[in-house]
Amino acid sequence: MKIKNLDKAAKRIQKAVKNKEKIIIYGDSDLDGIASVIIAKEAIINLKGNIVKICFPKREQGYGINKESLQGIKKQAPALLIAFDFGISNFEEVKLANEFGFEVIIIDHHQILDKLPEPAIIVNPKQTGDKYLFKELAAAGLSYYLALELLKNTKSLKNGFLELAALATISDMMPIEKDNKEIVFQGLDLVYSSWRPGIQALLKVFEKEYGLVKINKINSLLNIRDNTQEYPIAYTLLTCSDKKKAEEIAKDLFKQSVEKKIKIKDILLDVEERMEKKSLPIVFEGDKSWELPLLGTVASLIANKHSKPVFLYKDKDKIQGVIRATQGFDVVKAMKQSADILKDYGGHARAAGFSLDKENLKKFYNNLIKYYS
Ligand SMILES: [Mn+2]
Numbered sequence: 001m002k003i004k005n006l007d008k009a010a011k012r013i014q015k016a017v018k019n020k021e022k023i024i025i026y027g028d029s030d031l032d033g034i035a036s037v038i039i040a041k042e043a044i045i046n047l048k049g050n051i052v053k054i055c056f057p058k059r060e061q062g063y064g065i066n067k068e069s070l071q072g073i074k075k076q077a078p079a080l081l082i083a084f085d086f087g088i089s090n091f092e093e094v095k096l097a098n099e100f101g102f103e104v105i106i107i108d109h110h111q112i113l114d115k116l117p118e119p120a121i122i123v124n125p126k127q128t129g130d131k132y133l134f135k136e137l138a139a140a141g142l143s144y145y146l147a148l149e150l151l152k153n154t155k156s157l158k159n160g161f162l163e164l165a166a167l168a169t170i171s172d173m174m175p176i177e178k179d180n181k182e183i184v185f186q187g188l189d190l191v192y193s194s195w196r197p198g199i200q201a202l203l204k205v206f207e208k209e210y211g212l213v214k215i216n217k218i219n220s221l222l223n224i225r226d227n228t229q230e231y232p233i234a235y236t237l238l239t240c241s242d243k244k245k246a247e248e249i250a251k252d253l254f255k256q257s258v259e260k261k262i263k264i265k266d267i268l269l270d271v272e273e274r275m276e277k278k279s280l281p282i283v284f285e286g287d288k289s290w291e292l293p294l295l296g297t298v299a300s301l302i303a304n305k306h307s308k309p310v311f312l313y314k315d316k317d318k319i320q321g322v323i324r325a326t327q328g329f330d331v332v333k334a335m336k337q338s339a340d341i342l343k344d345y346g347g348h349a350r351a352a353g354f355s356l357d358k359e360n361l362k363k364f365y366n367n368l369i370k371y372y373s
Contacts, residue, residue: 003145005091005123009105010149012080012121017049022079024102028086028139029056029232031222035168036084036107036143038238039161041244043147047158049311052076056232057187057224058275062320063353065093066343070100077101085139088124089346091117107142110347111332113339134178141183162187162267163194164238173351188215198237199358201250209254209343220254225293263291267298271312275302283373284365286313292320296351299324303350309334309372318343320355338367 011075016023023044027037037054053073064086070093073081078101087094087106094117097104100108104120112126123142134276138146144165151157166187169180176184192213194200202221206213222234229236233253271285283302293313299310303324305334309331313321322329330349335342341360347353356364 001131003125003132005121009121009123016046016080020050022052022076023049024053024079024081026055027084031171032139032168032233033085035140035164039143040146062355065090070097074100081124089113089276094120113331128278136175138169138172138174140165159190163190197243197246198240201246205250205254221257224256264294264297283310286315288315290314295322319358319361323352325350334371336363337371
């Protein structure tokens with residue numbers, strides 16, 4: 001059994017290539033999103049498709065397809081818009097994209113909320129009617145399968161896709177079983193002999209600093225968000241064709257990762273200090289000074305240590321937050337109770353995100369306490 005709509009998506013892309021339609025690729029700015037985008041981009045370029053734009057949301061735009069970005073690319077319409085690693089909860093945005101003249105394909109692996117965005121071709125093994133047995137692929141795993149579907153007669157690019165899919169599958173903490181096991185085992189072998197100057201540069205930096213290479217360390221570097229550039233730094237590095245430039249970026253990323261570690265530790269101490277004064281079934285904390293991209297890491301550390309669902313947010317008029325939880329919790333389900341006050345929410349059972357207006361924060365908190373008590 002195939003993943004639902006995978007061939008439909010591939011056929012639509014092939015048609016776009018044949019008709020010289022404009023294609024826009026739009027992905028999440030974490031490593032899974034970036035890897036998905038690069039795989040799709042390289043596959044479509046190989047077919048000689050007309051990719052007119054690659055975009056990622058800026059940090060302040062939060063997670064998901066956003067209306068501001070759609071306004072920014074509106075002038076490219078009509079075009080085929082392919083979203084990776086998000087989109088499944090962007091009901092309004094997908095509708096708007098259609099109004100602007102974009103046909104939308106969503107390649108996502110996040111949990112399905114009560115409905116699907118439409119109109120769109122949706123590839124997500126978690127959707128109803130999908131008979132594919134394995135549901136835990138990363139978005140980059142889906143993008144890899146899509147690429148294989150697109151490039152049926154040529155396997156030459158396969159290795160270059162597999163290494164990215166492997167890194168992303170690990171980075172997204174997908175269970176390493178079934179399809180993922182195959183992707184990770186084959187892909188990691190390829191990392192060391194990668195043709196990508198960016199990957200070679202990362203290996204070189206780690207060998208120099210530690211004498212050995214750990215994949216998790218490489219991934220944590222590739223997940224660093226840089227707000228100053230149009231593209232996430234990992235995208236620039238992984239698609240860089242110049243060896244010298246790649247080495248400069250890798251060195252700089254390493255420096256940033258050291259600084260990031262210090263900031264993460266500060267937030268962690270801050271949260272744990274606040275926790276000492278409370279005894280609640282969840283951790284729910286926010287601060288104006290915290291950097292949103294660091295909160296996922298902090299929340300995982302606390303969730304693992306205390307076995308509670310951890311909600312951390314950047315405190316401003318529009319609250320944006322992340323959630324991490326250990327096995328046995330489903331935080332997306334917990335948030336469904338507050339669907340009426342949340343602006344956006346979604347993700348995985350144990351790793352998710354939300355945004356809402358500050359005036360609704362107290363109510364959200366109370367709903368969660370009630371749900372978990
Ligand atoms: Mn993902």
